[in-house]
Amino acid sequence: xxxxxHLLSRILLRxxxxxxxxxxxxxxxxxxxxxxNSHIDVMALFALFPLSMIxxxxxxxxxxxxxxxxxxxxxRYLFNAIAVERGAKFTRVKATEPGKQALREGQxxxxxxEGTRGxxxxxxxxxxxxxxxxxxxxxxxxxxxALRGVEKALPRNEALVVPFSVAATVLPPVTGKALVExxxxxxxxxxxxxxxxxLRAAVDASEPPRAARPK
Amino acid sequence: MKPLQILLVGVLIGVSALxxxxxxxxxxxxxxxxxVAVLLLFSLTYRVMRWKRHPMAEEIQSRTLTWWWxxxxxxxxxxxxxxxxxxxLGFLCFAALREYYSLMPMEETAESKVLSFKDRLSVLIxxxxxxxxxxxxxIEWYELFIIVAPVYLFLLLPIVFVIQNRTxxxxxxxxILSLGFMFFVFNxxxxxxMINMGAFVLLYCFALTExxxxxxxxxxxxxxxxxAKRPGALWARALDRRIATEISPNKTWAAGILTAALxxxxxxxxxxxxxxxxxxxxxYSFGALVGLLIGLLGLMGDLVxxxxxxxxxxxxxxxxxxxHGGVIDRIDSLIYTVxxxxxxxxxxYF
Numbered sequence: 001x002x003x004x005x006h007l008l009s010r011i012l013l014r015x016x017x018x019x020x021x022x023x024x025x026x027x028x029x030x031x032x033x034x035x036x037n038s039h040i041d042v043m044a045l046f047a048l049f050p051l052s053m054i055x056x057x058x059x060x061x062x063x064x065x066x067x068x069x070x071x072x073x074x075x076r077y078l079f080n081a082i083a084v085e086r087g088a089k090f091t092r093v094k095a096t097e098p099g100k101q102a103l104r105e106g107q108x109x110x111x112x113x114e115g116t117r118g119x120x121x122x123x124x125x126x127x128x129x130x131x132x133x134x135x136x137x138x139x140x141x142x143x144x145x146a147l148r149g150v151e152k153a154l155p156r157n158e159a160l161v162v163p164f165s166v167a168a169t170v171l172p173p174v175t176g177k178a179l180v181e182x183x184x185x186x187x188x189x190x191x192x193x194x195x196x197x198x199l200r201a202a203v204d205a206s207e208p209p210r211a212a213r214p215k
Numbered sequence: 216m217k218p219l220q221i222l223l224v225g226v227l228i229g230v231s232a233l234x235x236x237x238x239x240x241x242x243x244x245x246x247x248x249x250x251v252a253v254l255l256l257f258s259l260t261y262r263v264m265r266w267k268r269h270p271m272a273e274e275i276q277s278r279t280l281t282w283w284w285x286x287x288x289x290x291x292x293x294x295x296x297x298x299x300x301x302x303x304l305g306f307l308c309f310a311a312l313r314e315y316y317s318l319m320p321m322e323e324t325a326e327s328k329v330l331s332f333k334d335r336l337s338v339l340i341x342x343x344x345x346x347x348x349x350x351x352x353x354i355e356w357y358e359l360f361i362i363v364a365p366v367y368l369f370l371l372l373p374i375v376f377v378i379q380n381r382t383x384x385x386x387x388x389x390x391i392l393s394l395g396f397m398f399f400v401f402n403x404x405x406x407x408x409m410i411n412m413g414a415f416v417l418l419y420c421f422a423l424t425e426x427x428x429x430x431x432x433x434x435x436x437x438x439x440x441x442x443a444k445r446p447g448a449l450w451a452r453a454l455d456r457r458i459a460t461e462i463s464p465n466k467t468w469a470a471g472i473l474t475a476a477l478x479x480x481x482x483x484x485x486x487x488x489x490x491x492x493x494x495x496x497x498x499y500s501f502g503a504l505v506g507l508l509i510g511l512l513g514l515m516g517d518l519v520x521x522x523x524x525x526x527x528x529x530x531x532x533x534x535x536x537x538x539h540g541g542v543i544d545r546i547d548s549l550i551y552t553v554x555x556x557x558x559x560x561x562x563x564y565f
Contacts, residue, residue, distance in 0.1 A: 015306075018313065018535060120332060121322060152321050155332060162335045163309075163342060165317035165533060 005078045006054050009043045017153060017166040021048045029056075029108050030141045030173060033130060033195060035123050035203055036112035037151035040161075042079055044147060044168055045110045058102050059110035060084050086115065096132045103137050113192065120151035123203060126196040131188030134176035134195070141173035144195065146202035169206045171198065220280075227287035231294035242415050242488025243294065246422055250286055254279065277538030285536070285545070289421070293414045297353070300410050300417075305349040307406075309342060310542045312399040314533050315523075319391060329527075333379055334388045337372050341396040344368050348400060352407035360408055364401035369393060398550050405554040412560060413490035420556040423485075423506060424548045427478050427513040434477075435470045458514075463521045466514070475510025482506025492564035505559050509552045516551035520544075 013019040017040070025032070025048045032045055042059055049057050059075075063083035066075040075081035082098045085091075102109055113130040114123065134142060149166040176191070185191050228251065235244045257279045264272035292303035316338055319330045330338075344364060351360045372392055376385050409417045442451045454469040486502040520543060524532065533541025 018310065018317075018533070020535075149317060152317070152332075152335070158335070160335055160339060162339045163313050164338075165313060167534075 002078055002080070003051060003054060006046060006051060010047045010051075013040075013043060013047055013166065016163040017149070019044055019047065019166040019168070022168060023048070023170050025049050025053075025108075025143060025170075027108070027141050027143070027173065029103070029106055030143050031103075031133065031137075032108070032110045032143045032145060033113050033199065034110075034145040034147050034168075035199060036114050036117050037120055037147070038117060038154045038156070040150045040154050040166065041112065041117075041147055042110065044150070044166060045145060046079065048145070048168065048170065049108070053108070055080075056106070057108045057110065058082055060099055060112075062086050062115075092129075092132075095127075096129050096136075099129075099133050100136055103133065103140060109133075113195065117156040120155040123196075123200055126192040128188045128192050130195060131191035134179065134191050135188055138176035138180065141175050142195065143173045144171040144199050144202060145169065146171075146199060146206045148203070148206045167206065169202050171202055174198075224283050224287045227291050231287075231290040234294040238294075240294075240415065242485070243418055245488070246418055246485075247290055247294075250290075250422070254283055254286065257282070274538060279538075281536050281538050293410075293418060297410065300414065301349050301353050301407060304406050304410070305345055307542070307546070308348075308399050308403050309345050310535070311403060311546060312341065312345070312395055314535075314541045314543050315395050315399060318527050318529060318532060320527075329387070330391060331384055331388055333381060334392065336379070337375050337388070337392050340372065340375065341368065341392060341400060344396060344400055345404075348404045349407055352404070352411070355408075355411050357408065364396055364404070368396055368400070402554045403546065403550050405557045406549070409553065409557050412492070412557070412565075415485075415488060415490055416556070416560065419482075419485045419489070420509065420553055421549065423478055423482055423509045424513050424552045426481060427474055427510055428517070428548060430477060431470065431474045431514065431517075434474050435465065435467070438467060438470045438473070439465070459518060459522075462518055462525055466518065471511070471514045475507055475514070478510035478513075479503045479506035482509070492560070494564045497560070497564065501559075501563060505556055508555050508559065512551040512555055513548035516548040519551070520547035 032048070034041060034045055045059075046054065046057060058080045059082070061075050061079075061081040061083055063085045066072050066081065066083060075083075082102060084098055085094050099109055099111065111130065111133075113126040115127045116124060118124045134140075146169040147166065148168075149164050152162070152164040153166060154161050179185050179191055179194060183194060185194055228247070232244065232247060235247065257275070261272055261276040261279055264275060288303070292300050316330070321330045321332060321334075348360065348363060351363060372389060373385075376389065406417060406420075409420065438454050442455045445451045454467065456468045457464070458466045458468055458471065480503075482502050482505060483499055486497050486499055489497040489502075520532075524530065531540030532543040535541050536545055539545050
């Protein structure tokens, strides 16, 4: 049933949002990080994987938001979500341990290091937890995905889904090992900052160029 | 092209051809045959160009491949069943409208604001008008079809703004919304009602418009080459009169008018196959006139949407059609030629 739901979600993405995966993520295991503006984000990111790999892909979601009801059911059973605590219950271990567990089991992970959907079209700073995951699993490739158009289709605190074109730019994968060795990054905060800078550059570049008028 | 793609395109075109044989549509079969022949020629051309390492080989190749797909899908849509035609053309209107809205920056800061996030409801309403227009055209209710967008939808949107209790940027947003649905729901939507005139009329209009786009490209190159030979001469200066350098630096009046004249001639070839209308058959002279209008207005449609693109500062409307850009890049001329062809024939023969 999960596969059928993902097939349906891909058809909807294609017809309503003109979304087309630029490349398929064929890595045996990877960490996908993206900018977060909408619930459509996670559908689009799952659509980057081949359908056959869906059972091995999990996503990290906010435990406080997806706690009960339909939200919980859809995230848990259709998107294979792992709830992470935010806010008052937050501790460093609690925040990263579920993700580490999934990676240890060989699963791929989708997460949004901003930790919130935030203001439409603006990227918030990365939380340091992504740095910790990358340092703990330096061999797993990290795929940075810049999403565009989602904030128009379904922004935060809106119930109305309106079709707009959604596009993704997938950067070439980078491993934690390469980040540590080539860029001489040591702490989890430095790693998170580096990934954030790369994603931000990709988001800015994926905006349609506002070229000056030719003279 | 991969073998699987060739097979799929072949099957799609084959199915449409079979449907046309079944429906005894000789004219459409002939047009389909000619289009396939032209595409085969183009496919051969890009192979030769690639073999000679011509710099434009890549572009011609991706354009031709996309053409194969567009022709296959379009022919299937017009050849099989009325319902399929309406569904396909309705989706075409939706895809174009979505592409147009997606291009408009949506921000809450006052200086760069084009569309506002509050416009999402109005955007959705204009999308929802498309199935209504499709239905009204399907049941052939002309009186409602011709007023539903310019009267009802046009008057409804400001009411939505009033109920949303908005003032700031309302005129600007309404302008963008109205332009969008007048172009892509109302004017492009005429292709829906055109199906009722006969699928051949639709094919006639689409084929001539797209033929104009192709011809204009080559004739433009040819006249430029002529001008480059004798740049100072009086005739060269006349040939080199630009239409709108700010919008599209290389388009000249001479190439545009010459293309329109050729399209007018090409239009004559379609006349004998036109279906019989209530007030008689299409005459050759009127066919030539409609062809000329398609030639001239196709050029204008092209330029109008170049202007829109320049204003928002982008080169292509999207990346949906490899080698062509977005949907609007392909159908921009149709937004002008479809309603005019429809109303010319409607005026004289219905």
